[in-house]
Amino acid sequence: MKKAIALLLAASMTLSLAACGGGGGGSSTPDSSSGDSEVVELTYWYSWTDKIQENNINLVNQFNETVGKEKGIHVTAEYQGTYVDLHQKLQAAYISGTVPDVTVMEIASIKTFAENGVLEPLSPYIERDNIDMDDFYEGLLTNCQVDGTWYGLPYLRSTPILYMNTTLLEKAGLDPAGPKNWEELAQYCKTIKEETGAYGLSMYSYIWVLEAFLLGNGTSVLNPEETKTNIADEKSIEAIQFFKDLKDQGYIRCVAGADSTKIDADYINQNCAMWFTSTANLSNILANAKENNFEVNTCFIPGNGQYGVPTGGCNLIMTSKISDEHKEAAWEFIKWMTSPEQAAYASEYTGYVPSRKSATATDRIQKLYESTPQFKVALDQLELYGHGRPMNPGYAQASNEIVAALDAIWVNGADTVSTLQETAAKVDKLLAE
Structure with missing residues (x-):
């Protein structure tokens, strides 16, 4: 594993384990606002600043105030730098056993991390909850699968x-x-x-x-x-x-x-x-x-x-070294973050393409394209001419x-x-x- 991931991170600076953000595999913590009930505390890692950072923080807050509150899940978003920085830290966190529950991952990196056991397969969750994968744009899905198994869902995707x-x-x-x-x-x-x-x-x-x-x-x-x-x-x-x-x-x-x-x-x-x-x-x-x-x-x-x-950008992935309770909570978060309404929100806020066809059909995106047609160019290009990226380690x-x-x-x-x-x-x- 160490050799394979090192190939992916060849251009990166040397990482100290102390640079890692918080872990995600720990225990639940009591929710002071709900008596005896417990809240599953998840850690979510993301990359980039400016509008992209604001979008991540806004969506996490929205989740915590809605579905998270309803299902007893609380997510803490942690900034980890560029994709290369985040991948370095994830490698070290996996070795030390302090992985985040959910993280973004640059799409060309999915295969290396999946083949080395870092990523939890999402296929069982997708099949169980009848997620319509055909609703995601085809050009975005190539880098979500490895040997027929889904390991990520399109999140902030681009051309x-x-x-x-x-x-x-x-x-x-x-x-x-x-x-x-x-x-x-x-x-x-x-x-x-x-x-x-x-x-x-x-x-x-x-x-x-x-x-x-x-x-x-x-x-x-x-x-x-x-x-x-x-x-x-x-x-x-x-x-x-x-x-x-x-x-x-x-x-x-x-x-x-x-x-x-x-x-x-x-x-x-x-x-x-x-x-x-x-x-x-x-x-x-x-x-x-x-x-x-x-x-x-x-x-x-x-x-x-x-x-x-x-295509480019990132998918959302779940790490493998977390408890079953955290996996279920992490899936709820991933499912919500990649749903049509959130995909539309992220696209409007940042300029990333809507990852789902149903997101493009929302009033939010239709009004955006009418008022600012510059946003639609990348989607048109994606639909007609989009390709995945190489995933050789x-x-x-x-x-x-x-x-x-x-x-x-x-x-x-x-x-x-x-x-x-x-x-x-x-x-x-x-x-x-």
């Missing part, structure tokens, strides 16, 4: 999309609906730079967005069996060279994967007109745009002859190698073909371990 400062686009005389393909994307970048002085696009070396570029060019980072990489095939080289050429021409800005925050500064200061990031950032981006006096639109990730996009470390190659090519001017060929050899070895 990358293209964001555009339409104030700059209109200044450059461009259609604010945005580019539909690579040819138009290149023309937008050139025109924006020449007409406004801003970069057409600011981007960083990001494996998730690269997955979208490759899907949109008829290939993928890994083969279907996840045993070999396609990173050095003709279509992958074409995709990566496309952005290198735009950077070399001065039309776009490329920064290293470790410098991703520079993209935020670029768009906020209107030093770029377009940028790629998650739909989960939409609420914050709209607020930043309003504060800095520019308008924002969103569109699909432009493709080259086709569209394709990976070696993919996290392999991703680091690919990001390093993108840094070398896009930022430091390395040769595309030879760099990707060298990277492919390293990635294939990691996938086989």
Whole structure:
């Protein structure tokens, strides 16, 4: 187990056990407001701050005041940093026996943790309570199963999309609906730079967005069996060279994967007109745009002859090292958090896509899409072109190698073909371990 999870967490900082949050497998505590009755105390771990943190806290409070109060369950939400931080802490907590009851988990990590016994199978609960899995969008379910068993339910799920400062686009005389393909994307970048002085696009070396570029060019980072990489095939080289050429021409800005925050500064200061990031950032981006006096639109990730996009975000999982009483209570919490009304609330509050079709049909989401159509773009992209993410345990470390190659090519001017060929050899070895 330690070796397998270490592959997933290869890029992480060394973790001290003392950094773990509270445990979840402990005993119930008396409820002072209800006499002799006892309340099952659950611990819930989540990632990210800002609107995402607010959403988690709000939903936990709503659960505690309604279903939790009715069924004698109280949930304490604990922030654990990024997904990588949380996964590190969960690994250590599992070894020490102080796991949370419920936690978010980045979708590509489900298989590694499930195969090593950290996750409780949810299939028995889903079957017992007749949860309609067909109500979840198909593109979100790939990373919820391992060998036919459900280990997670879609929670805060996303796709990358293209964001555009339409104030700059209109200044450059461009259609604010945005580019539909690579040819138009290149023309937008050139025109924006020449007409406004801003970069057409600011981007960083990001494996998730690269997955979208490759899907949109008829290939993928890994083969279907996840045993070999396609990173050095003709279509992958074409995709990566496309952005290198735009950077070399001065039309776009490329920064290293470790410098991703520079993209935020670029768009906020209107030093770029377009940028790629998650739909989960939409609420914050709209607020930043309003504060800095520019308008924002969103569109699909432009493709080259086709569209394709990976899904991302997190599922809710139950840990295995908790009592049966806690498992039943944890399931009640997971079931409530992923129900249509809560899925609609989370989508409106954050910008994540609604995970369920019935959530999209609610008045809350229909009114949101009518008033702010930027929110609907990611859902349309998901429904038509969504794909799962690789779950090979070696993919996290392999991703680091690919990001390093993108840094070398896009930022430091390395040769595309030879760099990707060298990277492919390293990635294939990691996938086989």
